[in-house]
Amino acid sequence: MAEPLLELRNLRKNYGALVVTDDVSLSVLPGELHAIIGPNGAGKTTLIHQISGMLPSNSGQILFSGEDITDLSMPQRVDRGLARSFQITSILPGFSALENVALAVQARSGSSFRFFGNAAQEKDLNGPAMECLGEVGLAARAHIPAGLLSHGEKRQLELAIGLATAPKLLLLDEPLAGTGHDESQRVVETLRRLKSRLTIMLIEHDMEAVFSLADRVSVLVYGRVIATDTPERIRANPDVRAAYLGEEEMV
Amino acid sequence: MTEIAETHPAPAPSLGTRLEVIPVMLFAAFAAAPLLATFSGAEGYVLSLLTRVMIFGIAAMALDLILGYGALVSFGHAAFLGLGGYAVGILASHGFEDALIQIPVALLASAAFAFVTGAISLRTKGVYFIMITLAFGQMVYFLATSLAPYGGDDGMTLASRSLIAGSGWLENDFTFYWFCLLCLFGAYALSRSIVASRFGRVLRGTRENAVRMEAIGFRPFRFQLAAYVISGMMAGLAGCLLANQAEFVSPSFMTWQRSGELIFMVVLGGLGSLHGAIIGAAAFLLLEEFLPEILHTVSFFLSEETRAHLAENWKMVFGPLLILVVLFVRGGIMGLLRRPHHG
Secondary structure, eight states, X not given: OOOOSEEEEEEEEEETTEEEEEEEXXXXXXXXXXXXXXXXXXXXXXHHHHHHTSSOOSEEEEEETTEEOTTOOHHHHHHTTEEEOOSSOOOOTTSBHHHHHHHHHHHHSSOSOOXXXXXXXXXXXXXXXXXXXXXXXXXXXXXXXXXXXXXXXXXXXXXXXXXXXXXXXXXXXXXXXXXXXXXXXXXXXHHHHHTTTSEEEEEOSOHHHHHHHOSEEEEEETTEEEEEEOHHHHHHOHHHHHHHTTTOOOO | OHHHHXXXXXXXXXXXXXXXXXXXXXXXXXXXXXXXXXXXXXHHHHHHHHHHHHHHHHHHHHHHHHHHHHOOOOSOTHHHHHHHHHHHHHHHHTTOOBHHHHHXXXXXXXXXXXXXXXXXXXXXXXXXXXHHHHHHHHHHHHHHHTOGGGTGGGOEEOSSOOBBTTBOGGGSHHHHHHHXXXXXXHHHHHHHHHHHSHHHHHHHHHHHOXXXXXXXXXXXXXXXXXXXXXXXXXXXXXXXXXXXXXXXXOGGGGOHHHHHHHHHHXXXXXXXXXXXXXXXXXXXXXXXXXXXXXXXXXXXTSOHHHHHHHHHTTHHHHHHHHHHHHHHSTTHHHHHHHHHHHO
């Protein structure tokens, strides 16, 4: 098998006696869509926070493209090709959708310590930004202030912002959270297109989406990975069924 | 709302050009004022008042750059006025009377102070940031009061205004007025450019959502610190001019009340438009100057004694008036000017 793009080794996070991430080891292979599922409170978002650098880990290691990034800050990790979206929509509401994405393009194209020239008119920034917006189907809404977009559109915008940082690995924290049926169909379609050229780690509650998209699935329960396998085998796994029993219907 | 936006795919530029009217009118008014001053009969008074307005306009605009565009509430910005003023005063007392020396030294001192205090203050957020900038401001204030060789509490009088390349042009009130207007315009043009630039966009983005900015790879601290230094230098320049205008420097340049007034000017004029800060400074200083007379005039129906009391205690009206504007006019004076356009 190929060298993993992301490797977690015995990752641990606790708040006092409360262990949120308990000895998590898993690897994400280049090109795969790796889904993480688990009941509420399993520590999925905490895990994403740790990988993206928003939260420090108590122990363990995070390796990205073979490099130890455990002690790097969030911006440093972004520089190395790790992008993320947020479970609770995190955009710049006063900026247009285009500007939201153009800022992400700006972050990786040359210095931002430029005090002259109108950034909003820079073609080198707006061009790639429009492409990313097109990719998620928001091109027609480019000039609308992001705060006025519908909830589903904001989720798509987050995806576009993530794409604009030109990541090697995209960490998606519940991209379907709170979206209606049609909207979530659209996001699933976008993800299906993206997975052919990007490595994606996806946290999602929508089991239908997870099982139709994922190459591999890891199940997180009380901060522990209890299984990592193909979707079919995960579905048949008795431990997983036991963990979910009474929580949610398995598909 | 969304329908309107769809019919105008790029609403931002048209909005921008429409509002340009205000700064153009503002600077035209400043340029025309000296002519009117000669006819007013109180030329010296009008000129010196308007010169003060422009100087405080620079300082308020400097604050607006970080407060309006970066949401950094610096409660110690008067310190930079003091640093600029004392740079002029101290250098002059040692025989360096040329602005070509004084201004660079003042800018460097302001930049250094902003860099050190900013690097510390910007590690905190919200109320803590306000408090720590206040503390640094007070630190400089008390330092100035203890500078016995340079007047201590009483301050020091300048022998003359700064020279420019050896010549005493600035002694003339008109020339000094034009010099201040030039500085104001330069500071305004620079600020406008910064706000629209890549740098400014990062600063504005950080104001809206710092976590998002980090998640796309920016380190907000660096940008905030750079903005703080630029703002400090601009306020330092205002300090140089203020010392020259008053031909006097004292610790009163940098009391915390002065810092508060600067914040008030920015909020009164309207946050985050730059020329709003200039208008706010003008409104604040002109009200301070004329409110006693205005009160005396509008209270014509009261007894002469009450009118005198009212005019004497004008601050009792001034305070509530400012509070009412801030409370009920969203976006300050700029908000008022902008409102008719929205329909």
